[in-house]
Amino acid sequence: MPRRTMIEAIRDAMDVSMERDSKVVVFGEDVGFFGGVFRVTHGLQAKYGKSRCFDAPINESGIVGSAIGMAAYGLKPCVEIQFADYMYPAYDQLTQEAARLRYRSNGDFTCPIVVRMPTGGGIFGGQTHSQSPEALFTHVSGLKTVVPSNPHDAKGLLIAAIEDPDPVIFLEPKRLYNGPFDGHHDRPVTPWSKHELGEVADGHYTVPLGKAAIRRAGSDVTVLAYGTMVYVAQAAAEETGIDAEIIDLRTLLPLDLDTIVASVKKTGRCVVVHEATLTSGFGAELSALVQENCFYHLEAPVARVAGWDTPYPHAQEWEYFPGPARVGRALVETMEA
Amino acid sequence: MADAGMLRFHVPEPEVRPGGTPDFSNVTLAEAGSVPRPDIDVDPRTIRDMAFSIIRVLNRNGEAVGPWAGLLSSEELLEGLRNMMTLRTFDARMQMAQRQGKTSFYMQHLGEEAVSCAFRKALKPGDMNFPTYRQAGLLIADGYPMVTMMNQIYSNEADPLKGRQLPIMYSSKEHGFFSISGNLATQYIQAVGWAMASAISNDSRIAAAWIGDGSTAESDFHSALVFASTYKAPVVLNVVNNQWAISTFQGIARGGSGTFAARGLGFGIPSLRVDGNDYLAVHAVAKWAAERARSNLGPTLVEYVTYRAGAHSSSDDPSAYRPKTESDAWPLGDPVMRLKNHLIKLGVWSDERHAQAEAEILDTVIAAQKEAESHGTLHAGGKPSTREMFEGVFAEMPPHLRRQRQQAGV
Numbered sequence: 178m179p180r181r182t183m184i185e186a187i188r189d190a191m192d193v194s195m196e197r198d199s200k201v202v203v204f205g206e207d208v209g210f211f212g213g214v215f216r217v218t219h220g221l222q223a224k225y226g227k228s229r230c231f232d233a234p235i236n237e238s239g240i241v242g243s244a245i246g247m248a249a250y251g252l253k254p255c256v257e258i259q260f261a262d263y264m265y266p267a268y269d270q271l272t273q274e275a276a277r278l279r280y281r282s283n284g285d286f287t288c289p290i291v292v293r294m295p296t297g298g299g300i301f302g303g304q305t306h307s308q309s310p311e312a313l314f315t316h317v318s319g320l321k322t323v324v325p326s327n328p329h330d331a332k333g334l335l336i337a338a339i340e341d342p343d344p345v346i347f348l349e350p351k352r353l354y355n356g357p358f359d360g361h362h363d364r365p366v367t368p369w370s371k372h373e374l375g376e377v378a379d380g381h382y383t384v385p386l387g388k389a390a391i392r393r394a395g396s397d398v399t400v401l402a403y404g405t406m407v408y409v410a411q412a413a414a415e416e417t418g419i420d421a422e423i424i425d426l427r428t429l430l431p432l433d434l435d436t437i438v439a440s441v442k443k444t445g446r447c448v449v450v451h452e453a454t455l456t457s458g459f460g461a462e463l464s465a466l467v468q469e470n471c472f473y474h475l476e477a478p479v480a481r482v483a484g485w486d487t488p489y490p491h492a493q494e495w496e497y498f499p500g501p502a503r504v505g506r507a508l509v510e511t512m513e514a
Numbered sequence: 515m516a517d518a519g520m521l522r523f524h525v526p527e528p529e530v531r532p533g534g535t536p537d538f539s540n541v542t543l544a545e546a547g548s549v550p551r552p553d554i555d556v557d558p559r560t561i562r563d564m565a566f567s568i569i570r571v572l573n574r575n576g577e578a579v580g581p582w583a584g585l586l587s588s589e590e591l592l593e594g595l596r597n598m599m600t601l602r603t604f605d606a607r608m609q610m611a612q613r614q615g616k617t618s619f620y621m622q623h624l625g626e627e628a629v630s631c632a633f634r635k636a637l638k639p640g641d642m643n644f645p646t647y648r649q650a651g652l653l654i655a656d657g658y659p660m661v662t663m664m665n666q667i668y669s670n671e672a673d674p675l676k677g678r679q680l681p682i683m684y685s686s687k688e689h690g691f692f693s694i695s696g697n698l699a700t701q702y703i704q705a706v707g708w709a710m711a712s713a714i715s716n717d718s719r720i721a722a723a724w725i726g727d728g729s730t731a732e733s734d735f736h737s738a739l740v741f742a743s744t745y746k747a748p749v750v751l752n753v754v755n756n757q758w759a760i761s762t763f764q765g766i767a768r769g770g771s772g773t774f775a776a777r778g779l780g781f782g783i784p785s786l787r788v789d790g791n792d793y794l795a796v797h798a799v800a801k802w803a804a805e806r807a808r809s810n811l812g813p814t815l816v817e818y819v820t821y822r823a824g825a826h827s828s829s830d831d832p833s834a835y836r837p838k839t840e841s842d843a844w845p846l847g848d849p850v851m852r853l854k855n856h857l858i859k860l861g862v863w864s865d866e867r868h869a870q871a872e873a874e875i876l877d878t879v880i881a882a883q884k885e886a887e888s889h890g891t892l893h894a895g896g897k898p899s900t901r902e903m904f905e906g907v908f909a910e911m912p913p914h915l916r917r918q919r920q921q922a923g924v
Contacts, residue, residue: 202714228714234744239703239737246644246707246721249692252714266733273697274704280906282685282693283675287909319907342909387912431912 180370181377183354186328187217187293190335191255193381195225198253201339203230205240205257205293214259215295215354237267241292245274248288255339261296261348262305268313275344276319291338295351296324297405297452298489299358299498307489309404309453314346315430315462321345321386322429326353326407327374330427333384341386350404358405359412360500389433391440395422398446398511401437401463403427406450406499413504419512421448429459437463438470445476446514448507450499455483477514480507528763532833536843543789543845546573547580551798554806558784565775565785568819571794576855582798586635588862594635594793595853595863597655598627599871602850603879604650604660605824608667611883612681612828616891617667619681621647625823625841628793628849629754631655633722636800637690640719644692644705647682648754649724656689660879664886671896672889678902699725699732702751706741709749709807720748720807728759730774731767739815743781746812750803751778753815754790756822761835778815790820791849794856819846900924 181189194201203221205213209232212219222230233240237258244254258264264271271292278288298307314322323338323345325331331349338345352358356368369375392407397420400410407425414421422440426433441447447467449460464479482499490497529537549569552561571583578584586594605622612620623630630651637643643652653663662674666684669677675685685693692701692708705723712719725735730753742749753774757764764774771777778785784806788799796818803814823841825832832838857863890896904911904919911919 202711234740236737236740238734239741242700242703242734242737243707243710243741246704246709247711247714249704250642250708250711250715252711269697270700270703270734274695274700277695278693279909281675281679281683281695282687283678284906285674285685285687286693321908431914434913 178376178378180375181328182356182369182375183325183328183331183349184215184217186332186377187335187349188219188221189377190332190339191218191221192224194255194336194339195221195229197381200251200253201229201255202247202252203255204233206233206235206259208232208257213257215351218257237263238270241267241270241275244290244292245270245278245288248290249278249286253289253339255291255293258292258294260306261294261310262308264294264310271314271320271344271346272317276317279343280319287342288344289342291335291345291347293347293349296348297350297352298494299352299360299362299405301491301494302489303491304488309451309484311348311429312453312457312459315459319344321431322348323386323427324348324350324403324429325427326350326404326425327357327372328369328377329374330384330390332377333382334386334427336381337383337386340383345386348404352405357408359408360498361412362495384427386428387431387433389427389436390425391422391436392425393421393423395420395444397421397444398448398508399424399437399440399444400448400450400508401426402450403429404452406452409499409501409504410450412501413508416501417505417508419508421508434466434470437467441467441471442474445474446511447471447475448480448482448504448511450482450504452484452499454486455481456486458483477511480511482507526763526765526769528765528836530837530840532835532837534837536837536840538843538845541845544568544570546570547583549580549582551581551802554802554809555811556784558782561784562779565779565787566772568787568789569795569799570789570792571798572792572852572856576852576859578794578856582795585798585801586794588857588860590635591793591853591857592862594631595850595857596871596875597631597651598793598850598853600875600879601627601631601651601654603875604654604663607879607883608664609828611667615893616887617669617681618892620667620828621682621826622824623648623650625844625848626754626756626790626820627651628796628853629790629818629820632793632796633752633800635797636804637722640690641722642690642692642705642708642719643722643724644701644708645694645724646701646726646729647694648726650682650684653684653686653689653691658686658689658691660882661885664883665889668886668889668891669898670886670890671898672886673898676902676905677898678906698729699734702738703734703741706738706747706749709747710741710745713745713748718808720750720804722750722752724752724754726759727753727755727757727764727774728762728767730777739778739781739783742813743783748807748810749813750800750807751783751813751815753817754820755817756820758822758826758836760826760830773817775815775817783813783815785815785817787817787819789846790818791846791852793849793853821846
């Protein structure tokens with residue numbers, strides 16, 4: 178099976194979708210001729226023409242707002258916001274329009290759009306190239322929120338998102354674009370070609386939204402993670418020797434609660450890990466759900482390892498980013514609690 | 515260089531406040547028939563003046579004059595008059611129903627009836643409007659059932675939107691009327707996207723975007739103009755300048771710009787200004803802009819100059835911020851009276867027939883109201899199922915919503 182980077186896998190997902198359905202259109206800043214600042218849309222304009230893949234003015238609200246109008250017409254836009262940090266001008270369109278259109282019109286109009294945005298830190302991106310705003314989407318009824326962690330899932334989830342009849346926020350951890358990253362910034366990074374999840378089948382396949390994946394089976398403690406933190410958690414488990422069960426959530430909303438609850442009821446312990454800031458982050462929802470559903474099985478408080486409640490700094494990258502040492506400490510403390 | 519002294523902060527103010535005498539002497543009006551009608555493929559740069567003038571067809575004597583006249587038959591004009599009168603009667607009854615507690619909220623179109631009623635007649639089946647909350651004339655003029663509108667206003671068991679939406683936030687894909695949102699200006703860029711989609715699909719349908727004077731200050735107005743200009747989208751960009759954004763006079767949104775139409779010029783978009791209380795002028799300009807869009811010539815911006823004669827909404831009292839008699843002094847008059855006088859001048863209408871039509875329309879609206887009320891009003895009679903609250907958030911209900919619906923006991 179061919180191996181692809183996450184960039185290639187996401188591009189392939191759009192290629193497959195555009196080939197299969199002439200209603201799929203792709204646009205955003207620098208997405209057309211140039212092929213995207215991360216090369217994710219490279220070649221799509223040459224293959225499908227400017228009517229299917231084109232450059233947009235630097236106006237996030239305009240990109241999402243026009244995509245909503247296209248979806249109301251009957252197209253299936255898959256648009257790009259260059260960095261998740263720059264989605265805020267589009268927040269009104271995403272949360273009040275895309276998310277509500279089906280509900281408020283009783284299905285008279287619908288909004289089958291996908292909004293792709295590179296997310297996450299670990300790249301010395303500073304304050305406006307590192308944010309993880311997923312909690313701002315999961316809090317909005319009517320939006321689905323997806324965060325893939327590997328090329329195989331990225332392609333399957335993106336095709337599923339494009340085919341989904343509702344708006345999907347597709348957050349791409351840019352730290353994982355070229356290879357998995359476990360937080361050991363002082364070691365060489367392995368490319369996806371060396372990783373089994375870099376195997377990406379040709380053609381059409383989907384990974385269903387709303388289904389988590391168990392990345393490492395274990396019996397001591399359940400780790401709930403997504404995106405880059407999946408690899409950090411794996412490294413932390415190896416280094417501490419704790420037999421952690423690591424669940425890659427893949428879709429934050431709808432959430433695969435059944436997989437989470439079954440795991441925590443088995444292990445009796447749970448650590449939640451994300452890059453986003455702690456307070457009111459998605460980890461708070463996960464922690465609350467675990468407590469509500471697994472209270473009598475819990476042998477320790479649910480722990481959260483997250484970014485600090487500060488803007489994402491530049492020089493202090495590795496003190497901010499929740500690396501394997503911090504996650505490992507949380508695993509040890511949870512086992513000792 | 516000489517010291518310029520302290521800076522002073524500028525806040526525009528309307529000419530007159532409550533207690534003052536209404537004064538529209540600053541409103542300059544071109545004579546009816548005096549503004550030329552260019553070809554639809556005109557070079558936008560050559561008609562820049564039109565963004566500062568005002569296209570009018572009906573003169574003081576009720577005659578249709580000039581190059582924008584002569585597009586509508588007497589029958590079409592009579593239908594237009596009936597649509598405007600119906601909208602006005604509908605408004606009055608629904609405003610009263612709100613006062614009687616049959617619904618929570620209402621917004622009238624008083625004085626602006628010509629804008630949406632006449633515009634609708636310039637569109638073809640399949641075209642899509644992206645309206646604000648003050649274009650119900652688009653539905654009335656397209657024959658959308660009044661009973662259905664009332665069912666929505668009453669949030670009753672027959673409400674097509676299942677009680678989920680605030681009154682007057684209608685939606686009808688079938689009638690080319692996009693779902694209304696409470697968030698201002700969002701629809702303006704969505705209309706451009708719809709038009710882009712039509713062009714991408716090599717379709718022949720066009721879109722119409724709607725916005726008020728106050729909401730042109732929203733960033734999505736800018737977004738829409740940029741996108742419409744960049745992609746030459748087949749869209750008519752309508753600005754309804756009724757002088758007021760709740761309590762805020764239009765100068766707060768307009769600033770130093772001469773007119774709202776002038777905003778289009780910087781984007782290279784042909785921009786026209788029209789007498790919004792002149793049914794014939796509104797229709798003629800709308801038709802010109804729609805033909806431009808349909809001919810792949812791109813967007814047109816149209817400013818309709820009118821006056822919000824009623825309160826902003828059922829929750830508003832305009833006497834707190836503007837003179838009570840200001841609408842009487844409005845120099846463009848009343849759209850219903852002006853079309854009525856024109857039709858009398860044409861010899862196809864009379865005061866007697868007008869009074870008779872008023873009575874007939876009132877009967878029709880009351881009958882519709884009775885039928886709607888048989889399905890319930892906001893606090894009495896039939897109402898949408900509580901289960902409907904959980905439906906339609908997504909195409910398929912996800913597990914967490916199923917759990918919440920069970921918790922709610924429905």
